Amino acid sequence: MKITIVGHGYVGLVTACVFADFGNDVWVIGRNPEKIERLKKGDPIFYEPELKELLGSVLEKGKIHFTLDYKESVGVSDIVFTAVGTPPQTTGEADLSMVFDVAEKIGKNLKKGFTVVSCKSTVAVGTNKKVAELIEKVKPVGAEFAVASCPEFLSQGTAVDNTFHPDRVVIGSDSQKAIELLKQLHEPIDAPNIVTDLASAELIKYSANAMLATKISYANAIALYSEKAGANVELVLDAVGMDKRIGRIFMNPGVGYGGSCLPKDVKALIQIGRSMGIDTSFFDAVEEVNLVMRQNVIDKIVKLSRDKNIAILGLSFKPNTDDIREAPSVYIIKELLERGFSINAYDPEAMNKVKDVVGEKINYFDNPYDAAEGVDTVVVLTEWNEFRELDLEKLKKEMKGDILIDGRNIYNTERVRKIGLKYFGVGR
Ligand SMILES: NC(=O)c1ccc[n+]([C@@H]2O[C@H](COP(=O)([O-])OP(=O)(O)OC[C@H]3O[C@@H](n4cnc5c(N)ncnc54)[C@H](O)[C@@H]3O)[C@@H](O)[C@H]2O)c1
The missing domain is CATH 3.40.50.720 (NAD(P)-binding Rossmann-like Domain)
Structure with missing residues (x-):
């Protein structure tokens, strides 16, 4: 399959390398010529275990291409993924301007025939509907498309392994044709596919991260009680976590969660x-x-x-x-x-x-x-x-x-x- 991924950060580059490793022809679009040149030479730009080796391997096989040009990549692709950043604004809302900016560029460069435009970025519920409206306005005559939401669950530090072996693949779309193409792309991955409507897929990602954050804050709240009570939080959580309804994993007290997610x-x-x-x-x-x-x-x-x-x-x-x-x-x-x-x-x-x-x-x-x-x-x-x-x-x-x-x-x-x-x- 021919696919394009816009954005070469932790999500975009890892996903691109994994799909290229499965034998797809993958284009990765960036916006900085210097970074694109580094990527073409096999430098992933950021540190992530196993990524440099995987990038080197798919470059050698000629399966991955880095470009600034939407026409040469989007214009030949069956599926286009958006994997750009959605950083917080001062209000706490995700800044979706990069997603919309990229959607317009993708829309203008769609090929004649059918393309799936799928979002990997974490976006507010309803975003992909707006993306569809935007693309509808700018797409060339003869181009057909459907939007989808394939939220990403990889974890930095284990991103390559997580992408080869995810716990689940979520495919959200209102188009059966898009769902079938995305299922086909993910076929080499041995994980359950959860097929949903757009809004559910968008909400799944936030719900999953909120649960992870909740587990950490719960463990930390119990740590605060332990400090005052003279108890040992690790023993408390070991015992609590042995209850099969609860589980111990990710209940890690410490200095709190951070990161971009x-x-x-x-x-x-x-x-x-x-x-x-x-x-x-x-x-x-x-x-x-x-x-x-x-x-x-x-x-x-x-x-x-x-x-x-x-x-x-x-x-x-x-x-x-x-x-x-x-x-x-x-x-x-x-x-x-x-x-x-x-x-x-x-x-x-x-x-x-x-x-x-x-x-x-x-x-x-x-x-x-x-x-x-x-x-x-x-x-x-x-x-x-x-x-x-x-x-x-x-x-x-x-x-x-x-x-x-x-x-x-x-x-x-x-x-x-x-x-x-x-x-x-x-x-x-
Ligand atoms: N990092 C994670 O662990 C993780 C996990 C799951 C989901 N996500 C979500 O995935 C999305 C991307 O996260 P990330 O960590 O990969 O971000 P990142 O900051 O590492 O990378 C974002 C990429 O988007 C590119 N970009 C931005 N605007 C662009 C444009 N107009 N044209 C081309 N490229 C553009 C940037 O250059 C960069 O390469 C976010 O919505 C994030 O919430 C991240």
């Missing part, structure tokens, strides 16, 4: 609810608890650090990515700088991106031990495997003080205390 999608769902006159206090609370957890770790740092020299290990919003969008680390660093802290930082992948945001106001190091040299307190904000495997005795020798604040509950408290570090986790 959960915060934005919870905010957007709240705005969608308000616009429909629905009471949104449930999701308001999910968001509120998330912000409380950032403050919780800041309060611990301020209270426990005997001087204001600390090391932060982990800057990306989660492990195995260099993404710092809505990362708790950035919020925490800015707040601590305002309070006069001197901060050493180390992250395996995300330091350059943090430099773009906070510049040289903090000190960057090549490894965790150098970052810890001479500091009173070490704070772990991201659960990279590298930090799970730290030589804590070596770390302690580098430090002036002995405080370890574990923002992700990755260490065995007994082991840490035996080494002589004073351990402070979240809810234990």
